[in-house]
Amino acid sequence: MTTDNPFFAPSDLPYQLPPFDRIEVGHYRPAFERGMEEQRAEVAAIVADPAEPTFDNTLVALERSGRTLQRVSAAFFTLTSSHTSDELQAIEGEVVPELSAHSDAIMLDAGLYARISDLYARRGELGLDAEQAWLLERYRTDFVRAGAELTAEQHERLRALNAELAGLATDYGNRVRDEMKARAVVVDDESALDGLSADAIAAAAVAGKDRGLDGKYVLNLILPTSQPPLAALHDRGLRERLHNASIGRGADGENDTTGLVLRIARLRAQRARLLGYEHHAAYNIADNTARSVAAVEEMLAKVVPPAMANAAAEADDLQAVIGDEYTLQPWDWAYNTEQLRRARYAIDESALRPYFELERVLHDGVFYAAGQLYGLRFSERPDLKAYHQDARVFEVFDHDGSQLGLFIGDFFTRASKRGGAWANALVPQSGLFGTSPVVCNNLNINRAPEGEPTLLTLDEVRTMFHEFGHALHTLFSAVQYPKFAGTRVPRDFVEYPSQVNEVWMLWPEVLEHYAHHHVTGDRLPQEVIDRLHAAEQFNKGFGTVEYLAATLLDLAWHTLSAEEAEAVTDVMAFEAEALERAGVATPFVPPRYRSPYFAHIFSGAAYSAGYYSYLWSEVLDADTVDWLTERGGLRRDSGDAFRDGLLAKGGSADAMDVYRAFRGRDPLIEPLLKRRGLLGDAA
Numbered sequence: 001m002t003t004d005n006p007f008f009a010p011s012d013l014p015y016q017l018p019p020f021d022r023i024e025v026g027h028y029r030p031a032f033e034r035g036m037e038e039q040r041a042e043v044a045a046i047v048a049d050p051a052e053p054t055f056d057n058t059l060v061a062l063e064r065s066g067r068t069l070q071r072v073s074a075a076f077f078t079l080t081s082s083h084t085s086d087e088l089q090a091i092e093g094e095v096v097p098e099l100s101a102h103s104d105a106i107m108l109d110a111g112l113y114a115r116i117s118d119l120y121a122r123r124g125e126l127g128l129d130a131e132q133a134w135l136l137e138r139y140r141t142d143f144v145r146a147g148a149e150l151t152a153e154q155h156e157r158l159r160a161l162n163a164e165l166a167g168l169a170t171d172y173g174n175r176v177r178d179e180m181k182a183r184a185v186v187v188d189d190e191s192a193l194d195g196l197s198a199d200a201i202a203a204a205a206v207a208g209k210d211r212g213l214d215g216k217y218v219l220n221l222i223l224p225t226s227q228p229p230l231a232a233l234h235d236r237g238l239r240e241r242l243h244n245a246s247i248g249r250g251a252d253g254e255n256d257t258t259g260l261v262l263r264i265a266r267l268r269a270q271r272a273r274l275l276g277y278e279h280h281a282a283y284n285i286a287d288n289t290a291r292s293v294a295a296v297e298e299m300l301a302k303v304v305p306p307a308m309a310n311a312a313a314e315a316d317d318l319q320a321v322i323g324d325e326y327t328l329q330p331w332d333w334a335y336n337t338e339q340l341r342r343a344r345y346a347i348d349e350s351a352l353r354p355y356f357e358l359e360r361v362l363h364d365g366v367f368y369a370a371g372q373l374y375g376l377r378f379s380e381r382p383d384l385k386a387y388h389q390d391a392r393v394f395e396v397f398d399h400d401g402s403q404l405g406l407f408i409g410d411f412f413t414r415a416s417k418r419g420g421a422w423a424n425a426l427v428p429q430s431g432l433f434g435t436s437p438v439v440c441n442n443l444n445i446n447r448a449p450e451g452e453p454t455l456l457t458l459d460e461v462r463t464m465f466h467e468f469g470h471a472l473h474t475l476f477s478a479v480q481y482p483k484f485a486g487t488r489v490p491r492d493f494v495e496y497p498s499q500v501n502e503v504w505m506l507w508p509e510v511l512e513h514y515a516h517h518h519v520t521g522d523r524l525p526q527e528v529i530d531r532l533h534a535a536e537q538f539n540k541g542f543g544t545v546e547y548l549a550a551t552l553l554d555l556a557w558h559t560l561s562a563e564e565a566e567a568v569t570d571v572m573a574f575e576a577e578a579l580e581r582a583g584v585a586t587p588f589v590p591p592r593y594r595s596p597y598f599a600h601i602f603s604g605a606a607y608s609a610g611y612y613s614y615l616w617s618e619v620l621d622a623d624t625v626d627w628l629t630e631r632g633g634l635r636r637d638s639g640d641a642f643r644d645g646l647l648a649k650g651g652s653a654d655a656m657d658v659y660r661a662f663r664g665r666d667p668l669i670e671p672l673l674k675r676r677g678l679l680g681d682a683a
Helices: 025-048 055-064 067-082 086-107 110-121 130-145 152-182 198-210 236-247 258-274 280-285 293-322 330-345 349-355 358-374 458-475 491-506 508-514 526-534 540-558 562-567 571-582 613-630 636-645 655-663 670-675
Strands: 185-187 217-219 377-380 392-397 403-412 422-427 438-445
Touching (some): 025 055, 025 067, 025 086, 055 130, 067 422, 086 152, 152 258, 198 217, 258 280, 258 540, 258 562, 293 330, 293 613, 330 526, 358 458, 358 491, 358 508, 422 458, 438 458, 491 508, 491 613
Parallel strands (some): 403 438
Antiparallel strands (some): 392 403
């Protein structure tokens, strides 16, 4: 099992794609053990080198370390997100704390930090180029933030905190995934699904069959609070049942996550204090482009009042539609919004779905836009196998015909996949190693019955364009050092390129190319397109407030001091008080994520105190979309400028310096406020 372990050498497949068809569950544990052992030995050799520290014998050597560990980690955590099992979850529970301890052993190594500090003190005389200088800057910053300058006693406390937090986050993520499956709504009678499209009902039947419930229908939950069927179901009782299933996740029962939430919040607050910060938010945001909690709060303060006013006006409009029949409730919002949308703009979202067939959206929409803007070409590679039969591999060719990388599309929901949508790199681009990127997009689209086309909602189309923006960021990476590859940028910058890519979804040239009825072949009528554009700010109050509520809830948890976090004992009571205090409490608009299933912030540290990133990135996104529009939209010279000036840079320079160099100035917030209907009279 160990001598022929596929992780012990680089993959022999194109682009070093992991050989998933040869990887067995039993390979992971030995590969993790060897990978950590090898990297410890490599770091020890760096520290023991008697030569004076140089850029090559310290930082480049550090970048070269841990190759086995990188290979196994990339494959393993792709599987635990996209196609997990009880065996993989058991390994994950064991190995995550070990990986945390392994990282601490490196980041808290006094000898290694001494060499980095020596280089940093002499940085002006080392003759480094810009990327090398930034690599030194980032390594020093990362080591300091990891606690390298703390005492030995503090190191021990920090190691214990990190290990426990790693285990808690894994447990939280697994419970959220299990809870989504457990809370799915089972419907016995098809008549209760009246209002759903025929293909959506068929997908619910497939979901029932997948669970061994032949003859029944299952409405699978997606990760956010708002569930898509709520917009169409005529049965108000079923709407209420579905909504309550969604917001009740993780608050009680076998998969209760509230105890984990409290423990994670407390430990993060304790760790922040140990590292010299007031709270976890201050620690995390200090290394983002926002730099301070105050800067984030200043931005949010400009958005909350007009967004709440818009949501209140929308609620009044909906109640007017309902009349005296009943009083508006959260489970009614999407349904009556859809009725109002039809009345006001003659838009029926369910009637749009036949124009959004998955294959056509992918090839003639997402890929087509990338081809027109950047000159890319995509060729499916059925000979290359990914980790699941649904995950399809495409080779990506650059504008000059050269090989650029691999793109893996994994679009369908399944019980073994976590909720939501995301992108991840299986192989990062690096000039140091001569590697080209392999990037994967995951969505959670309900599969159509065998032989029938999968039709997407407008939101699913948007998500496909969004996630592909992350893929482009990864594919266009042109850096020397893997530390900077692709989306390895500050958390509040990473969503910016992906949000920009959403603009092509309704761009006339792109929409005309992919939005054709899957039966008749007719293009989406121009009058419908015009109405879609006219309705772009429709329901923006709801969308903005549900996002702001989640953002401010994230900040509420992570601006707690150690003492304040210890005093919180009731998760749901804290949540209610936090939303009220932030001015976003409304009976009609629950947070996009509630604390028991807020996986972005509790199943990992990436978005903790960082969920504001989507809005912060949207400032850059809206400003850039204005630039693209001014230049005529889908033009190769614009694509090349955006690619070369921003996407290719990855994390190889200060993110805002990169933006300023690309845009020629600081970003303006006005394009965002205008887009969301939050500017003056538009509100």
